[in-house]
Amino acid sequence: MNQHIEAAQLDGQTITAGSAAPCAARFEAVTKDYRLDKVKVRALTEVSCTILAGTTTFITGPSGSGKSTFLNILGLVDRPDAGRLELFGADVTGLGDAAAADFRARNIGFIFQSFNLIPVLSLRENVEFPLLRQPMSGRARRDRAAAYLEAVGLGGLMDRRPGEISGGQRQRVAVARALAPEPRLIVADEPTANLDTRTSREIVALLARMQAEFNTTVVICTHETQLIPPHSPVIEIIDGRVV
């Protein structure tokens, strides 16, 4: 598995080369509006901030403040209405649908609040699934999926379906699925909201461990501030603005 990670890092350096402080994401005056029956709802107002590569950054703020909107734009599944976004030194503001998909496939992993595993696939197949976007043999895909399931402690349940395991275990699978393509950025929107406190702590600890082990950049949005380890970088969003 270490070979994969070295490869990813090498790949990363080709883009970040030259920049002194490795910056995973740079928001420049990003504004986002939603239209609800012709009424404009401003979700983000001129948000400017940077997320350092190789960190676990937390996004906090009250409900409806724009955290998810921020993560969606960061994860390239939504586009800003104004402003500029840079990921790993590349301007990704104007990427079209297909180009954004390709960028996500290579660089971004997602972890969702409700796990979003594919119910008809086994745990191993779920982890394998995003690897279909990578140039790998079927065998390499299966081995990689198994390795990551082992890493999140689910090596013994690989052939189960998502419906046959607990919520915490499902989120572990989701973590493995997000990590398996070895992305440079992992975006997690309320990954612990559906879990009890103990399991939530386990998942955050798992993400922190994986982040350290694979040296990715992790951005977690949560309103449970007690989960945030001390000295972690935190971006607080209130009413669509970074404070």
Add this chain to the structure above:
Amino acid sequence: MIWKIAFRNLVKNARRSVTTALAIGVGGLAALLLGGFVTSIWYGVQTSMIQDQGNLQIYRNGYLEFGAANPEAYTIPDWQAAIDVIRADAALAAEIAVITPRIDLSGVAGNAATGNSKTFIGQGVVAADLAKMRQWDGWNIGEAGLPTGLPEDPASEEVVVGLGMARMLGVCEALAVPDCKDAPEAGAGREADPSAAEYTGLVAGDADLAGITAGGTGQPQLNLMAATTEGVPNIIAVRIAAAKAQAVRALDNAFVLLPFDQARALVFDGSPEATTIMVQIQDPDRADAVKARIQTLLGEAGMDLSAYHFTEVDPTFTRIFGMFAFIFAVVSAVLALVIVFTIFNTVSMTVVERVKEIGTIRAMGFRRGFVGRLFLAESALTGLFGAALALALGVGLSRMVNSAGVQWTPPSNATPLTVRLMVLENPTFAISVLLFLVVIAVLAAVLPTFRAARLNIVQSLQRG
């Protein structure tokens, strides 16, 4: 992985998948059976027509256009010469099963015993040749030709009449034809017209006047009167060997099938003329090539003759087949519509249920096309299952129907054919139907799939 997901989702929604596959399967089954029936008509009706008329017919140029008004002017001047030209060609010799002349004629027929007379439409044929033609089964469909009823002796004086003709002449009882009753007081009304009576007397009964005596065989005697090519009235006496139903009622009521030499004696006074030469070909698929070759040979020999496909002479087959093809097209279109709606509905439901999954897949970096393929694969699989179902049911049911031996009389035939639903016997058709099922299953899914692929990722992920 796409097919795995597609298949497992079909299994997961088993009831819905089965319903959809059944709709496709039953629709396909109907198309296969109806198509099998149309196929059997295609082969069956053509076979019985070829058994009767040959694949090709040679006429004097202009006969088909103007011959009806003035048949004498458009006869083949020397049929033997024309047949000799064709027979001399070595390549054709192997292709041609039967080549034989026929004389079409009409006139008045009368029966001395009953005093009945009426107009007749006759065909003079070489009985042995026609008997051989009736055995033709170029497509190997096992359709048995009916015996002509004519003795093969060229000098025979026996004829065969239509069933309606037998009835009108009042000879049913004498011939012991089943389901045939002589008309009560036949011809009684006609006596009122003195000129008609005179004419009737001439043809029907006054044998002495015509100088002809009836044979003493017990078969009903028949006098046939017609005009020769010179316009001179002529008369022959023959005996009725049998009555056989003809397809068209008007023809059945007037039909007389007589030995070629008798017809020749009646209308051509022994000259080598004939109305047409019928050509029956071993391999029906070679008809066009043989026709072209015959045309060339006749042209080179300087003969004013042309060869026609039997469907050009008699449009009955084209019309029958056209009708069934039309019915098939309409039924297929309706079935296709039902299938399209069913699949559209199924795929739309599936998409709605899996919006969040679509959002997740897109977030993981898969392009729209991948999402599209995911759902199209599901529909294609459903189409395949439906097609397999249609094939299995189609083969099973057609076997059952075929072994039941149901009889059906096509509009062109006098006698019924045994219904044989040709499903597998026409592989091009069967494969086309099955392919069509899969194709419309995929096409019907295109619109809902397209919608799924274009869903907004953020909104799909927000869906509960």
